[in-house]
Amino acid sequence: MKHFDYIILGAGASGLLLAYRIASDAFFDDTSILIIDKSSNKGNDRTWCFWEEGQGEWDDILEKSWSSVFFGSQTFSKTIDISPYRYKMIRSAAFYNKLWKKINQKSNIQFLEASIKDFQEKENVYVTTSKGDFTATKLFNSIPDLSYLKQKKYPVLQQHFVGWFVKTKTEIFDDTLATFMDFSVPQNGNTRFMYMLPIDKQTALFEYTLFSKDILQLSEYEAAIKDYLKEKSVSDFEILETEQGSIPMTSFKFSELNTSRVLNIGTAGGWTKASTGYTFRATSKHTKKITALLKQEKDVSKSLSKPKFWFYDLIFLDVLANYNASGAKLFSSLFKKTDVKTIFKFLDEESSLLEDLKIILSVPPKHFITSFFKRLF
Structure with a gap:
């Protein structure tokens, strides 16, 4: 079986962006990488939006950006100037094309158009596909393990x-x-x-x-x-x-599925913000961190999670799961009482404890207090 230093399962946003980070750093030029997916051309299968201050890494492929947003509900509505942030929109075809252009310049990165059947970790990671078997020193997997849907501990x-x-x-x-x-x-x-x-x-x-x-x-x-x-x-x-x-x-602990040789990435790695569903910004940040840790030969399996924000998301999801009709009231209270820049920092997991407190005090307390104490004890 042919051996690679890294195998990346899936050529979606997280898999391709990780390959792009590796291709953009000369440190990895002597590293062998294989990307496996059923298709390399996914077209405009996704639209991603995110907020960002000033110029950003993806500004050359933006479909559109806005400096003002509207929040509306039956109880509170407001047009909000989000400067110095802008709300940015990317179509996936432009994003994929940008990444593939860089990746295809590297002879040490190969793409295999195949179905992924299985992978197993032994002394190396063994990957079985419809077009043969391969081994890797490290595997980056973006294909979700749906076992989390059966567990009852986390909503x-x-x-x-x-x-x-x-x-x-x-x-x-x-x-x-x-x-x-x-x-x-x-x-x-x-x-x-x-x-x-x-x-x-x-x-x-x-x-x-x-x-x-x-x-x-x-x-x-x-x-x-x-x-x-x-x-x-x-x-x-x-x-x-x-x-x-x-x-x-979900706040299911995806990091517990990681090992020193297998790292789950993207939605499969829990990179989707549990309380909002936003994934793009986290994917961009996490792939940068992974490449930095790989260069330092450090274990990346547990290094991407932030326990404080994981717990916030867990309580928030408990409330949404148990009182699903309360979402409009919850978000209305949040946007009415809190500056949008503080909300953005909080959702990007970059807020201070004082800013966290502002968020916590802005939402209706009853259900959150109940969920907090249930999780605590």
């Missing part, structure tokens, strides 16, 4: 959504303002909101999103988008593209 919600890219015949959108969360849509016992990102004055992404345990029928998402478009007087339009997805929201 598992889904951030599930359907989005329509629509184009109107006239200029009706304010493309300087992104709708971050609009909870004015019927909640129906869940946490439901509309997400609207105008790319120009005639084109916008409307995405109906839920934080809940159960996936809906496609027709239910589509009906909600149609109702929202009608409410916003968007009547004469065509649907350019659609997207659909479900992102796990």
Whole structure:
């Protein structure tokens, strides 16, 4: 069996970005890397959004960015200037193309178009594919182990959504303002909101999103988008593209699945922010940290988690799981009482204890106190 220093399972965002980091650092030029996936060309299969101060690493491939966002609900609505942050949007095709351009320049990185059947850790890591078997000194796996869905210790919600890219015949959108969360849509016992990102004055992404345990029928998402478009007087339009997805929201300790030779990355590694479903910023930061630790020959298996924020997310998810209809009230209170820059720092896991306290004091206390003491004892 052919041996590689590193094998990366999956050529999605986390796998490709890790390969890109390695390809961008001459330190790894003598290292052999194999990327395995069923396809190298995933196209526009994802839309990623994130907030960032000033110029960023991905500004050359942004689809759009906004300096103001709208938060809406039945009890509180506000247009918020988020400067010096900008809310940024990337389409996956541009992102993948940028990464592959760098990766393909490196002769020490190979791609295998194959299905992954299994991997086992022995003295090395053994990988079985539809096109042969391989071994690696270290394996980076982005394919989720779904066993976490069966456990009962940590709640598992889904951030599930359907989005329509629509184009109107006239200029009706304010493309300087992104709708971050609009909870004015019927909640129906869940946490439901509309997400609207105008790319120009005639084109916008409307995405109906839920934080809940159960996936809906496609027709239910589509009906909600149609109702929202009608409410916003968007009547004469065509649907350019659609997207659909479900992102796990859980505080399950994915790091416990790691070993000194196998590191789970991306959603499989718990890089998705458990309380919000955001993944892109964490993926960008974690892949930088991994390459730095590899250069220092340090164990990366337990080094990416932040226990304080893990516990915050756990309590938050306990509340959302047990009181799923309270999401609109919770987020409304948070945005009403807390500066958005503090919220962004908190969600990026970069906030101080004082800033954490501001967040904690901004949300309705009853359910959080109950969940806190249940977890504590």
